[in-house]
Amino acid sequence: MRNAAYYLVFFIFFVVIILPAVVVKSCSDLLPERTGEPEKVDKPGGLMVSLYVTSKNSIEKIPLEEYVKGVVAAEMPAGFKMEALKAQAVAARTYAYKRMRSAGGTGCSLHPEADVCDDPTHCQAWITRGEMLKKWGIFAFYHYYSKISQAVKSTAGMVILYQGKPIDPLFHSTSGGKTENSEDVWGNFIPYLRSVTSPGEETSPRFVAVKQVPVNEVVSKLRQKWPDIVLDPRNPERQWKVVERSEGGRIKKIQIGNRVVNGTEIRELFQLNSTNFRWERVGDNIKFTTVGYGHGVGMSQYGANAMAERGANYVDILKHYYTGVEVKKIEGLK
Template sequence: MRKRHLIRIRRRGLPHPAPGRIVFLLLRKAAAGIASILSLPALKPVVLTITAVFLLLAAVPYGVSLLSKGDADSGGMEERADFQPAELPDTVDLYRTEAERVETVDFEDYVKGVVSGEVPSEFHREALKAQAVAARTYSAARIIKAREGGNPQAHPSAPLCDSTHCQVYRSPEELEELKGEGWMDKGWKKISSAVEATEGQLLYYKGRLVEQALFHSSSGGKTENSEDVFASAYPYLVSVDSPYETQATHRNEKNSFSMEEFSEKIKTAYPQKDFGSVTASSIYVESRSQGGRVDEMKIGSAILSGRQVREALGLPSANFTVEASENTV
């Protein structure tokens, strides 16, 4: 019988997700900073400070504000001369991946469908409200980008889709079929109420709409610098500790592969690479990013990025450790 060599890779939480999936936490009285709500009356913008903080891949830096077109309360206001409000559409064209067609959806109903598709309704109301602001901001930025440069290549007929490529969206009919009529009476009403409570609210950085209002389910304890994930650096997306995820679903997971299977997956994914003989002693992490993700990994005589390894093995994260011995890795 052929001896089985196992490759065991331990994931330390989801890294930087596919677009639209970076950590989003709402903290009460957080020491990291203060978020602001800006409302727009008929003549000029005003800002109302509140004791709440959004954590979006990073501790929110000074200058990030939560802005709205609603009426402002009468206290603690100041003018923002640099504010450039984004116009929200009444409807959004949405590419439905399974049906392979474009559907026009009321914009705020779309936000409700995204919150329902991305997070459980059991979440605290404030968390649902935070998710709504993130989803609305992300959508608005993608729509504006599409107007200026065209729709994404993945779905050229619409600026947004209903999958994790953008944000997961579920219609009320789909949710009722998926979760049941009882959920619609409670879960849908709870999410709808949270979305309606934040209607029109968007995230801005130094007066401009946040381009990357991303979120994910787990960071593995530390978020990532945007420049280590994307081609561009965003000053509000920097690496910070995220100690609030000790019970996160994906914090500690393991994947095992036989040596033959591991080698085959890697070599098939990157046939242009010369790996030579792949043995346990030739499989190790060479470097990591500031956020802890694998930057470079040695496999045989070749070097791959953490993202390449992740994609080749079908892992949801590049934040993993590799333990090698004579028979297992």
Template sequence: MKGIFFACILFLVTTLLLPIFILNSCDMEVPLRKSTVVEEIRESDMKIHVYNHETKKIMELYLEEYITQVVAAEMPGSFELEALKAQAVAARTYAIWRQNIYGEEGHPSHPGASVCTSHAHCQEWLSLEELTNRHGKRWVEEYLPKIEESVLSTAGVIMTYNMQPIEPLYHSTSGGKTENSEDVFASALPYLRSVSSPYEERSPVLVDQKEVSIEAFINSMRSKNRDIQINRNNIASEIRILERNQGGSIKNIQIGNKTFTGSEIRQLFELRSADFSVDVSRNHITFTTRGYGHGVGMSQWGANGMAEEGKTYKEILKHYYQGVTLSKLTSYQ
């Protein structure tokens, strides 16, 4: 990016579209403050309710305090600062998006809180104690200050599309190209388009293999669909990939006399992605996967690769989320 866009355009969003937040469209850096997240921005920071799956209680946290622990849980602390900034903005946007949808009533799965601490349902959040137990004190001392810096330097910044917070999906590794949202989930979102993700070579989960015995494969398929018919004596001819999505994941695969989605097979055999190939030997079936996760939105390892190439967090976000605007919550002005 050759320069910084100094002019911030203030716009009011109607109560119908954004019942809680007023945003400023802004493409300028938030000044970096040199202290802990909570101490530095408490005056402007809003509070949110977070359901803790460990304690089964609802926590009231400052937004940026919550975002710090999400970034620490969701992305390796060793990643480049610009990648961590991109993750901070994505995590903050997700929290605001959920808050905007569910408000004070909270999500039906955890009433009273719009977000929770589980990565399977919302975003992963770990307390300082949990981070220390998982990584050790040395990790906390070495990486937590950098994570706090990534949050402070983007404080209040979220992504919007048509003046509304986006649903900022992200995943570990795409395998070289991300997916269109409608090819994995129900909705076609204009900012979640398939884009290249070429800098993932260092991801330890770029390629993975899982071996399943022929017997276990057939039993699993029958548990999925009891009417399936598979010739175990010629299993290689019983498996045919019919179609792939734009990002490379399998759209449809025929097994025996039935057709399944790649996502169904991924879930059934606990594969790392739906972008896989199938090889049949005498006694086993080997799934070779590319990438890790659903493949929609920002690839975290791709983001780190872009940061290593000198890209800023803004360039990273605008690559993975097409047509978005970086906006700033007005309480941070």
């Protein structure tokens, strides 16, 4: 019994103290130290990305393919199918390639000295290996990192082109069944960002969401946003009417009292998951029910995973969500 207790204590000590220390140490060794100095390229001709890291308020140079791994880890669930992860890797690489100044790109508009930043509201999210460890935990880290590395390596150098030029590969979590035309969201017609069907997204935890907002808060926010708005403060929802829907089925224009506003404005004002929403009065609240998550333009990540589960490869996925494109390897890019 004493020997059993001893081994049990040793096992717990090993798992709780020793193993995490070893894993963290090994993870910290995976990337060069962040000195701010340019890193050496492992392979001749390999491209480096100038990345503005928001948390450090500094620019770091890392190999393009290492950058892509960090984006895939940050932007897509690592448990997704391999072909979906490959599609995300190619989209991430294309986004960076289009902006890399060394490849003739314009760089990051918010940080002129960088090619891209890690702010997902402006460029693409990106995380370090240490952050991956925290995100996934010790026991899942090596499996997920190996999986993402395989997705990136097997698509090395591949980018998405439209008429020979790299695209803006916009993506989002969940379309709700059909993606959006670019002009229905931002007003600009982009030929490869067309509305397409996106079945099989019901597995997304945000496929349908409900949010209740107190009536007085609804009225207050509407008046703050549009001071000249006229509506019944007791029953404002009775003066709401959908004026126009997008091809993807989302609310493009909606009448609120005496004003007609964009669905995107209402989504932002009440922090809704998407512009595909309906509303109803429930007691002293207005209940919003949304379908989908994100702007809805470009590749749906949950839709991509559903395609992968049905046997589609990453090229099939990319050509489905980006109309009229080609997926091509650029020599010297990896």
